[in-house]
Amino acid sequence: MNTRLALALAATLGLALPAYSLTANAATTQSAQQANPFFAESPLPLHYPQFDKIKDADFAPAFDAGMAQQLQEVEAIANNPAAPTFENTLIALENSGAVLDRATTVFFSLIGADTNDARKKLQGDYSAKFAAHSDAINLNGKLFARIETLYNNRAKLGLDAESLRLVEKYYDNFVRAGAKLGDADKAKLKAMNAELANLGTKFSQNVLAEVNASFIVVDDVKQLDGLSAEQIAAAAEAAKARKLDGKYVIALLNTTGQPPLTNLANRELRQKIYEASISRGSKGGEYDNTALVSRIMTLRAEKAALMGFPNFASYSLGNQTAKTPEAVNAMLGQLAPAAVTNAKREAADLQAMIDSEQKAAGKPSFELQPWDWAFYSEKVRQAKYNFDESQLKPYFELKNVLENGVFFAAGKEFGLSFKQRTDLPVYHDDVTVYDVFDADGSQLAIFIFDPYARESKRGGAWMNAYVSQSGLTGDKPVVANHLNIPKPPAGKPTLLTWDEVTTTFHEFGHALHGMFSDVKYPYFAGTAVPRDFVEFPSQVNEMWSDEPTILANYAKHYQNGSAMPQALLDKVIAASKFNQGFATTEYLGAAMLDQNWHQIGVGQIPAPKDVMKFEHEALVKDGIYYAPVPPRYKTPYFSHIMGGYSAGYYAYIWSEVLDANTQKWFRENGGLSRANGDHFRKTLLSKGGSVDAMELFRNFAGHEPQIEPLLEKRGLTTGAAAK
Incomplete structure (x- = not known):
């Protein structure tokens, strides 16, 4: 694991990798290492994991030996008697920690996709x-002195732009990790x-x-009236898997809203599901997270105070595009009144x-409650647009959506092609693997x-890279998309x-960002x-989901292959802004709650112990509280802000500003085409973090983002937004 990944781990897990020294002991024999x-490096194509x-049992030995190896590599860099150079310091750091990186x-x-008791214990x-x-690396005084020397003399090193940026980013990240303390x-x-x-892992x-x-x-x-036959059968299978034969089980996802609330006619059951969902982590017992x-x-x-910042949000946002909590508060505050209205x-x-x-x-009427919203909004949608979600689903079979929708769009936009392969091992039977080929036929x-959702998998949807692209090593990407269908x-x-x-289109936007990397x-x-930039390319990729030529290629009935009727498609597009007040309000509530927690200053600690009271008062204060x-x-159960999105859940809407500008750019420049796709790839998607994020956007769009x-x-x- 190189220092970049050490820092990424620190950010993701809320941790920093002991200032303790491990040496490979006699028990770690050469034969054991060969078996691990x-x-x-994996001998499989593109170093795909074995x-x-x-x-x-392989993880702990690799962790121990990998940390020991990297600390030895770092010590060698830090104690090098030669004057610091870009090559003997930063390139050496980039190449360090290979075993730990792989493991x-x-x-x-x-841990995210298929955890088990052994893996949880290891975690x-x-x-x-x-x-x-991580601290042993980031707080190594001799190592930082070499980095600081390079930073102070960076203008004299004759470096290209990407190498110069590497010097600046290493210096900044070491300072932010406490190197100057x-x-x-x-x-x-x-x-x-x-x-x-430890606390983040427990949470x-x-x-x-x-x-x-x-x-x-x-x-x-x-x-279960209102659920489809397939949903009922799945509930019966879920019960059987829990040895509750003859009963039905409604499993929960890690969000406040739960999918069955859209269709269940039984109001009492809807309320029961909703209350079970929102009480998680706060009702006492072994799982209480308060x-x-x-x-x-x-x-x-x-x-944050130790690092010289007024609060954690200020510390966390310093290297994001937003820069300050004030900028985030201003944007969220601008959107909240219109959303609630x-x-x-x-x-x-x-x-x-x-x-x-x-x-x-x-019967007597009743007041709208949160557990009623999804059910009645679907009824209103049907009344307004004369269609419901159940009419759409037969046209959206998963493999067809992926191969004839998502992949087809990538072919039209970038010239990519895909071929499923069955010879590579997978960690779960649900997993499918594809080779990805560039427009010239070379493997990308x-x-x-x-x-699929399963008990061993965390909630939500995400992308990760098993192998990242590297110009130093010649490595090509191995990337994964995870959903919870x-x-x-x-x-x-x-x-x-x-x-x-x-969501399938969205996550593939992240995959494209990883696959197109050319740094x-x-x-x-x-x-x-x-x-607050990373969600931008993925949100852009969503725009092709209802682009007519793409939709026509994948929206076909799973039984007879008939195309989705144009009238139904027109209704889908017409309804695209339906329920956006709800969607924006529930999102902003979470984003503003995140800021309230992370804008607690040192003078306000210890943080409130009555977590639910603080949450309610924060939502009311920000004008985003609306009971339904x-x-x-x-x-x-807000996992994002306990991990890599601490003080950063606003990033989705911040990125969406860039996304909306980009969609407008595509529409004004002819829509879906190879020329437009190649421009997007060349100016932005291929650059990773090698250029300032907002400069990348300007290079692509030719102007500053507009709200x-x-x-x-x-x-x-309309309404509050127009003020």
Whole structure:
């Protein structure tokens, strides 16, 4: 693992990798190393991981030996008697830690995609050790002195632009990691990082354990009225898997809203599912995360103060495109009034639907509640646009969406082609693997696709790289997309909702960012860009999901291949801004909650212990509280902000400003074409983090980003947004 990955681990896990020294002992024999698949590069194509040979018992020896090896490499760099040069310091650091890099890349990928008890134990055992290892590198005084010398003399080194940026980024990251602190403060920082690492691991494991434990058992199939036959069959299978034969199980996802709420007619069951969802992590017991949250936020505020910042948000945002909490607050504050106004307008329509239905049934009406929103918004959608989601799903079979939609669009835009291969090992039977070929026929990458939800997999959707592109080594990318689509019963097709279709396009936008990387240094490869920029290319890729020529190629009935009727397509597009008040409000609630937690200053610590009271008061203060629309994530299961998105959940909407501008650029320049795709690839997607993010955007679009396209896209150009 090179220093870049050490820093990435620190950011992702809330940790920093012990200032302790490991040496390969006699027990680590040469034969044992030869048997361990992490001690040498994988011989498979593009160094694809040897999943069939990797055992859980391989990780700890590779971690231990890998950390020891990298510390030896770092010591050799730091104590080199020769004057520091770009090659003997930074290039040497970029090439360090290969064993640890391979082992941790696979390990943390599997922790997200397919964890088990052994892996969870390893995560707990090593989180603080990894934090200390990272500190041992970042706080090495002799190493930093060499980096600082290069930084101070960078104008005289005769470096190209990417190499010069590498010097500047290494210096900045070492300073931000505490390299300039005195010895006493470095000791404090190490202790904080170790504790944060352990707390972050415990938080994430609690979230996964409780979401799996919080399933709802239904005794009578009549209670499932509104669900499709396939959904009911899946609920029966889920019950059977839990030895509850004859019953039905509604599993939860790690979001506030739950998919069955859209269709379930039984209001009492909807309420039960919703309340089980929002109470996670805050109802006492072994999975309660509130004490962890309070301690984590206290430590983060103390860490920020130690580093000379007023709060953790200020510290965290300093190397993002937003730069300051004030800039984030201003943008979120500009959007919130319009979002809530639109949500209340939508709620009035839902309440009218409720009143009308209850009156027609001769029953008293009731007030709209959060567990009613999805159900009645679908009814209003049907009434307004004369279609419902169930009409769409037969046209969105998963493999067809992927190969004839997502891949087809990449072919039209960039000239890519894809070929499934079955000879490479996979870590789970759900996984499919594809070779990716560039327009000239050369291999560009390998793509791993893992679509289904399972108990061993964390919630959400994400992309990761098993192998990152590197000009130093000649490595080409191996990237993976992970979704959480409910798996249908055996023999049944996987039919997607429209949201799942757009998510598939979205995640492949991240994959393209990784696959198109064309940089010299691993530090800058692929998605190694500011957190509030990384969602931008993926959001752009969503635009092709309803582009007519793309949609016509994949929106075909899974039984007879008939095309989706144009009238239905027109309704889908017309309804694209429907329910955007809700969608924007639930997102902003989470984003603003994140900022409130991370803008706690040192004078306000310890952080509040009554986590739910703080959450409620923060939402009210920011004008984003609206009872029928709770935040997308409530604090005790808000995994993003306990990991790599601490003080950074705003990044999705920040990136969406760039996305909306980019969609406008494509429309004004002829839409989907190779010329436009090649321009996007050349000026932005291929550059990774080797150029300042906003400079990349300007190079692509030719102007500064403007907020108006986002307001239009989100349907926020009326009411409060127009002020």
